[in-house]
Amino acid sequence: MPGAIQALFASLGFAPIALGATLLASHYTGGLYTLSFNSNTTSTGASALSITSQATGCGELPGWLELYPQDKTLYCFDESWYGSGYIASYSVGSDGKLTLTGQTPTTGNDVHGLLYGGPDGKSFVATAQYSPSTITTYKLPLTSSTKVLQLEKFTLAEKGPNPRQDVPHPHETLLDPTGKFILVPDLGADLIRIFSIDSNSGKLTSCSAGQADPGDGPRHGKFFFTKPNSTDGLVLYTLNELGNSVSAWNVKYPTDSGCLALTKTQTLSTYAPGTKGGPTTKAAELRVFGNFLYASNRADQTFGTQKDSIATYTIEPSTGRITWMEAANAYAYYPRTFQINKAGTLVAIGGQTSSNVAIVERDPMTGKFGKLVTSLVVATPGRAGEEDGLSAVVWVE
Secondary structure (H helix, E strand, C coil): CHHHHHHHHHHCCCCCCCCEEEEEEEECCCCEEEEEEEHHHHHCCCCCEEEEEEECCCCCCEEEEEEEHHHCEEEEEECCCCCCEEEEEEEECCCCCEEEEEEEEECCCEEEEEEECCCCCCCEEEEEECCCCEEEEEECCCCCCCCEEEEEECCCCCCCCCCCCCCCCECCCEECCCCCEEEEEECCCCEEEEEEECCCCCCEEECCCEECCCCCCEEEEEEECCCCCCCCCCEEEEEECCCCEEEEEEEECCCCCCCCEEEEEEEEECCCCCCCCCCCCEEEEEEEECCEEEEEEECCCCCCCCCCEEEEEEECCCCCCEEEEEEEECCCCCEEEEEECCCCCEEEEEECCCCEEEEEEECCCCCCEEEEEEEEECCCCCCCCCCCCEEEEEEEC
């Protein structure tokens, strides 16, 4: 039967898919879940996706997962809105089971975080706090007595055009490909803040920011190389939550010890030309895979009741310029999170409000998403527009 499944996918024009895989998901009820995907079971009528273990330790609202597969380590960031929270680290077993290895208390509302600096590039952790308008750094390892290394507080000279832009809202700490800079998309200030890194001390020094258009509300970013293994011609793409759009930026590196600089070159809607989202739609996440860019839309229900869309763009390889291709079915409501597997054959999409993980086909040649393979509801569904439901999903590869 495995051979028949592989033959079926080949006949449909899709590359062979992995018969077994592991994923990790987090939920706003405090749980972290290990999921097992086995495509063999689809022919028997059994669920191809199942929960195999559960962990806690990342506070009340685990909102972001950062996996370091080569180290078999996962970091989780607590989005708690209650004045306290946690950053937690876990070892990832061969079966995907999570074991808590470290935990540091925070002031909460961490919406993103990653490791940076030091001899291995993983000696410090930088986090972004949405409502406090701050980014915070710590020196690893995480323990109950770990202290704040650096805290940067942002302010606004004047409010932005969107009601949510009353204060700065940093939404991500993005490490550049050289490991020398951290970029912070700020939804409230319409800025891509830039910091240079002192690798030895972990200290961040502010540089001039990239200026987004008023009301864009940049949320997350991804890089694209127009020249293999070279930062010459590097492009940054940002997902603009409030503007329901994606932007392309030329990245210029200093010739000495100066700062990285950004120049915005393009902005496209996350909807087809001539259409737009509704009053409650919010772009959520973006991914780059090969010469394709993807961005998820929350609450547009383009494909029916509680079935939102993922915008698909082609990338011109030599310039990084993007062109609208199509909208794909997310098979989820409020797709806050999604990730493509290494083979490029499957996409795991996490619906925040529907609280499901959907596994969807992807054609590596055309970049198009295909049919739903399987879907599993994890814990309890959320409420539209609220901070509940599923928060993150990643492949363990």
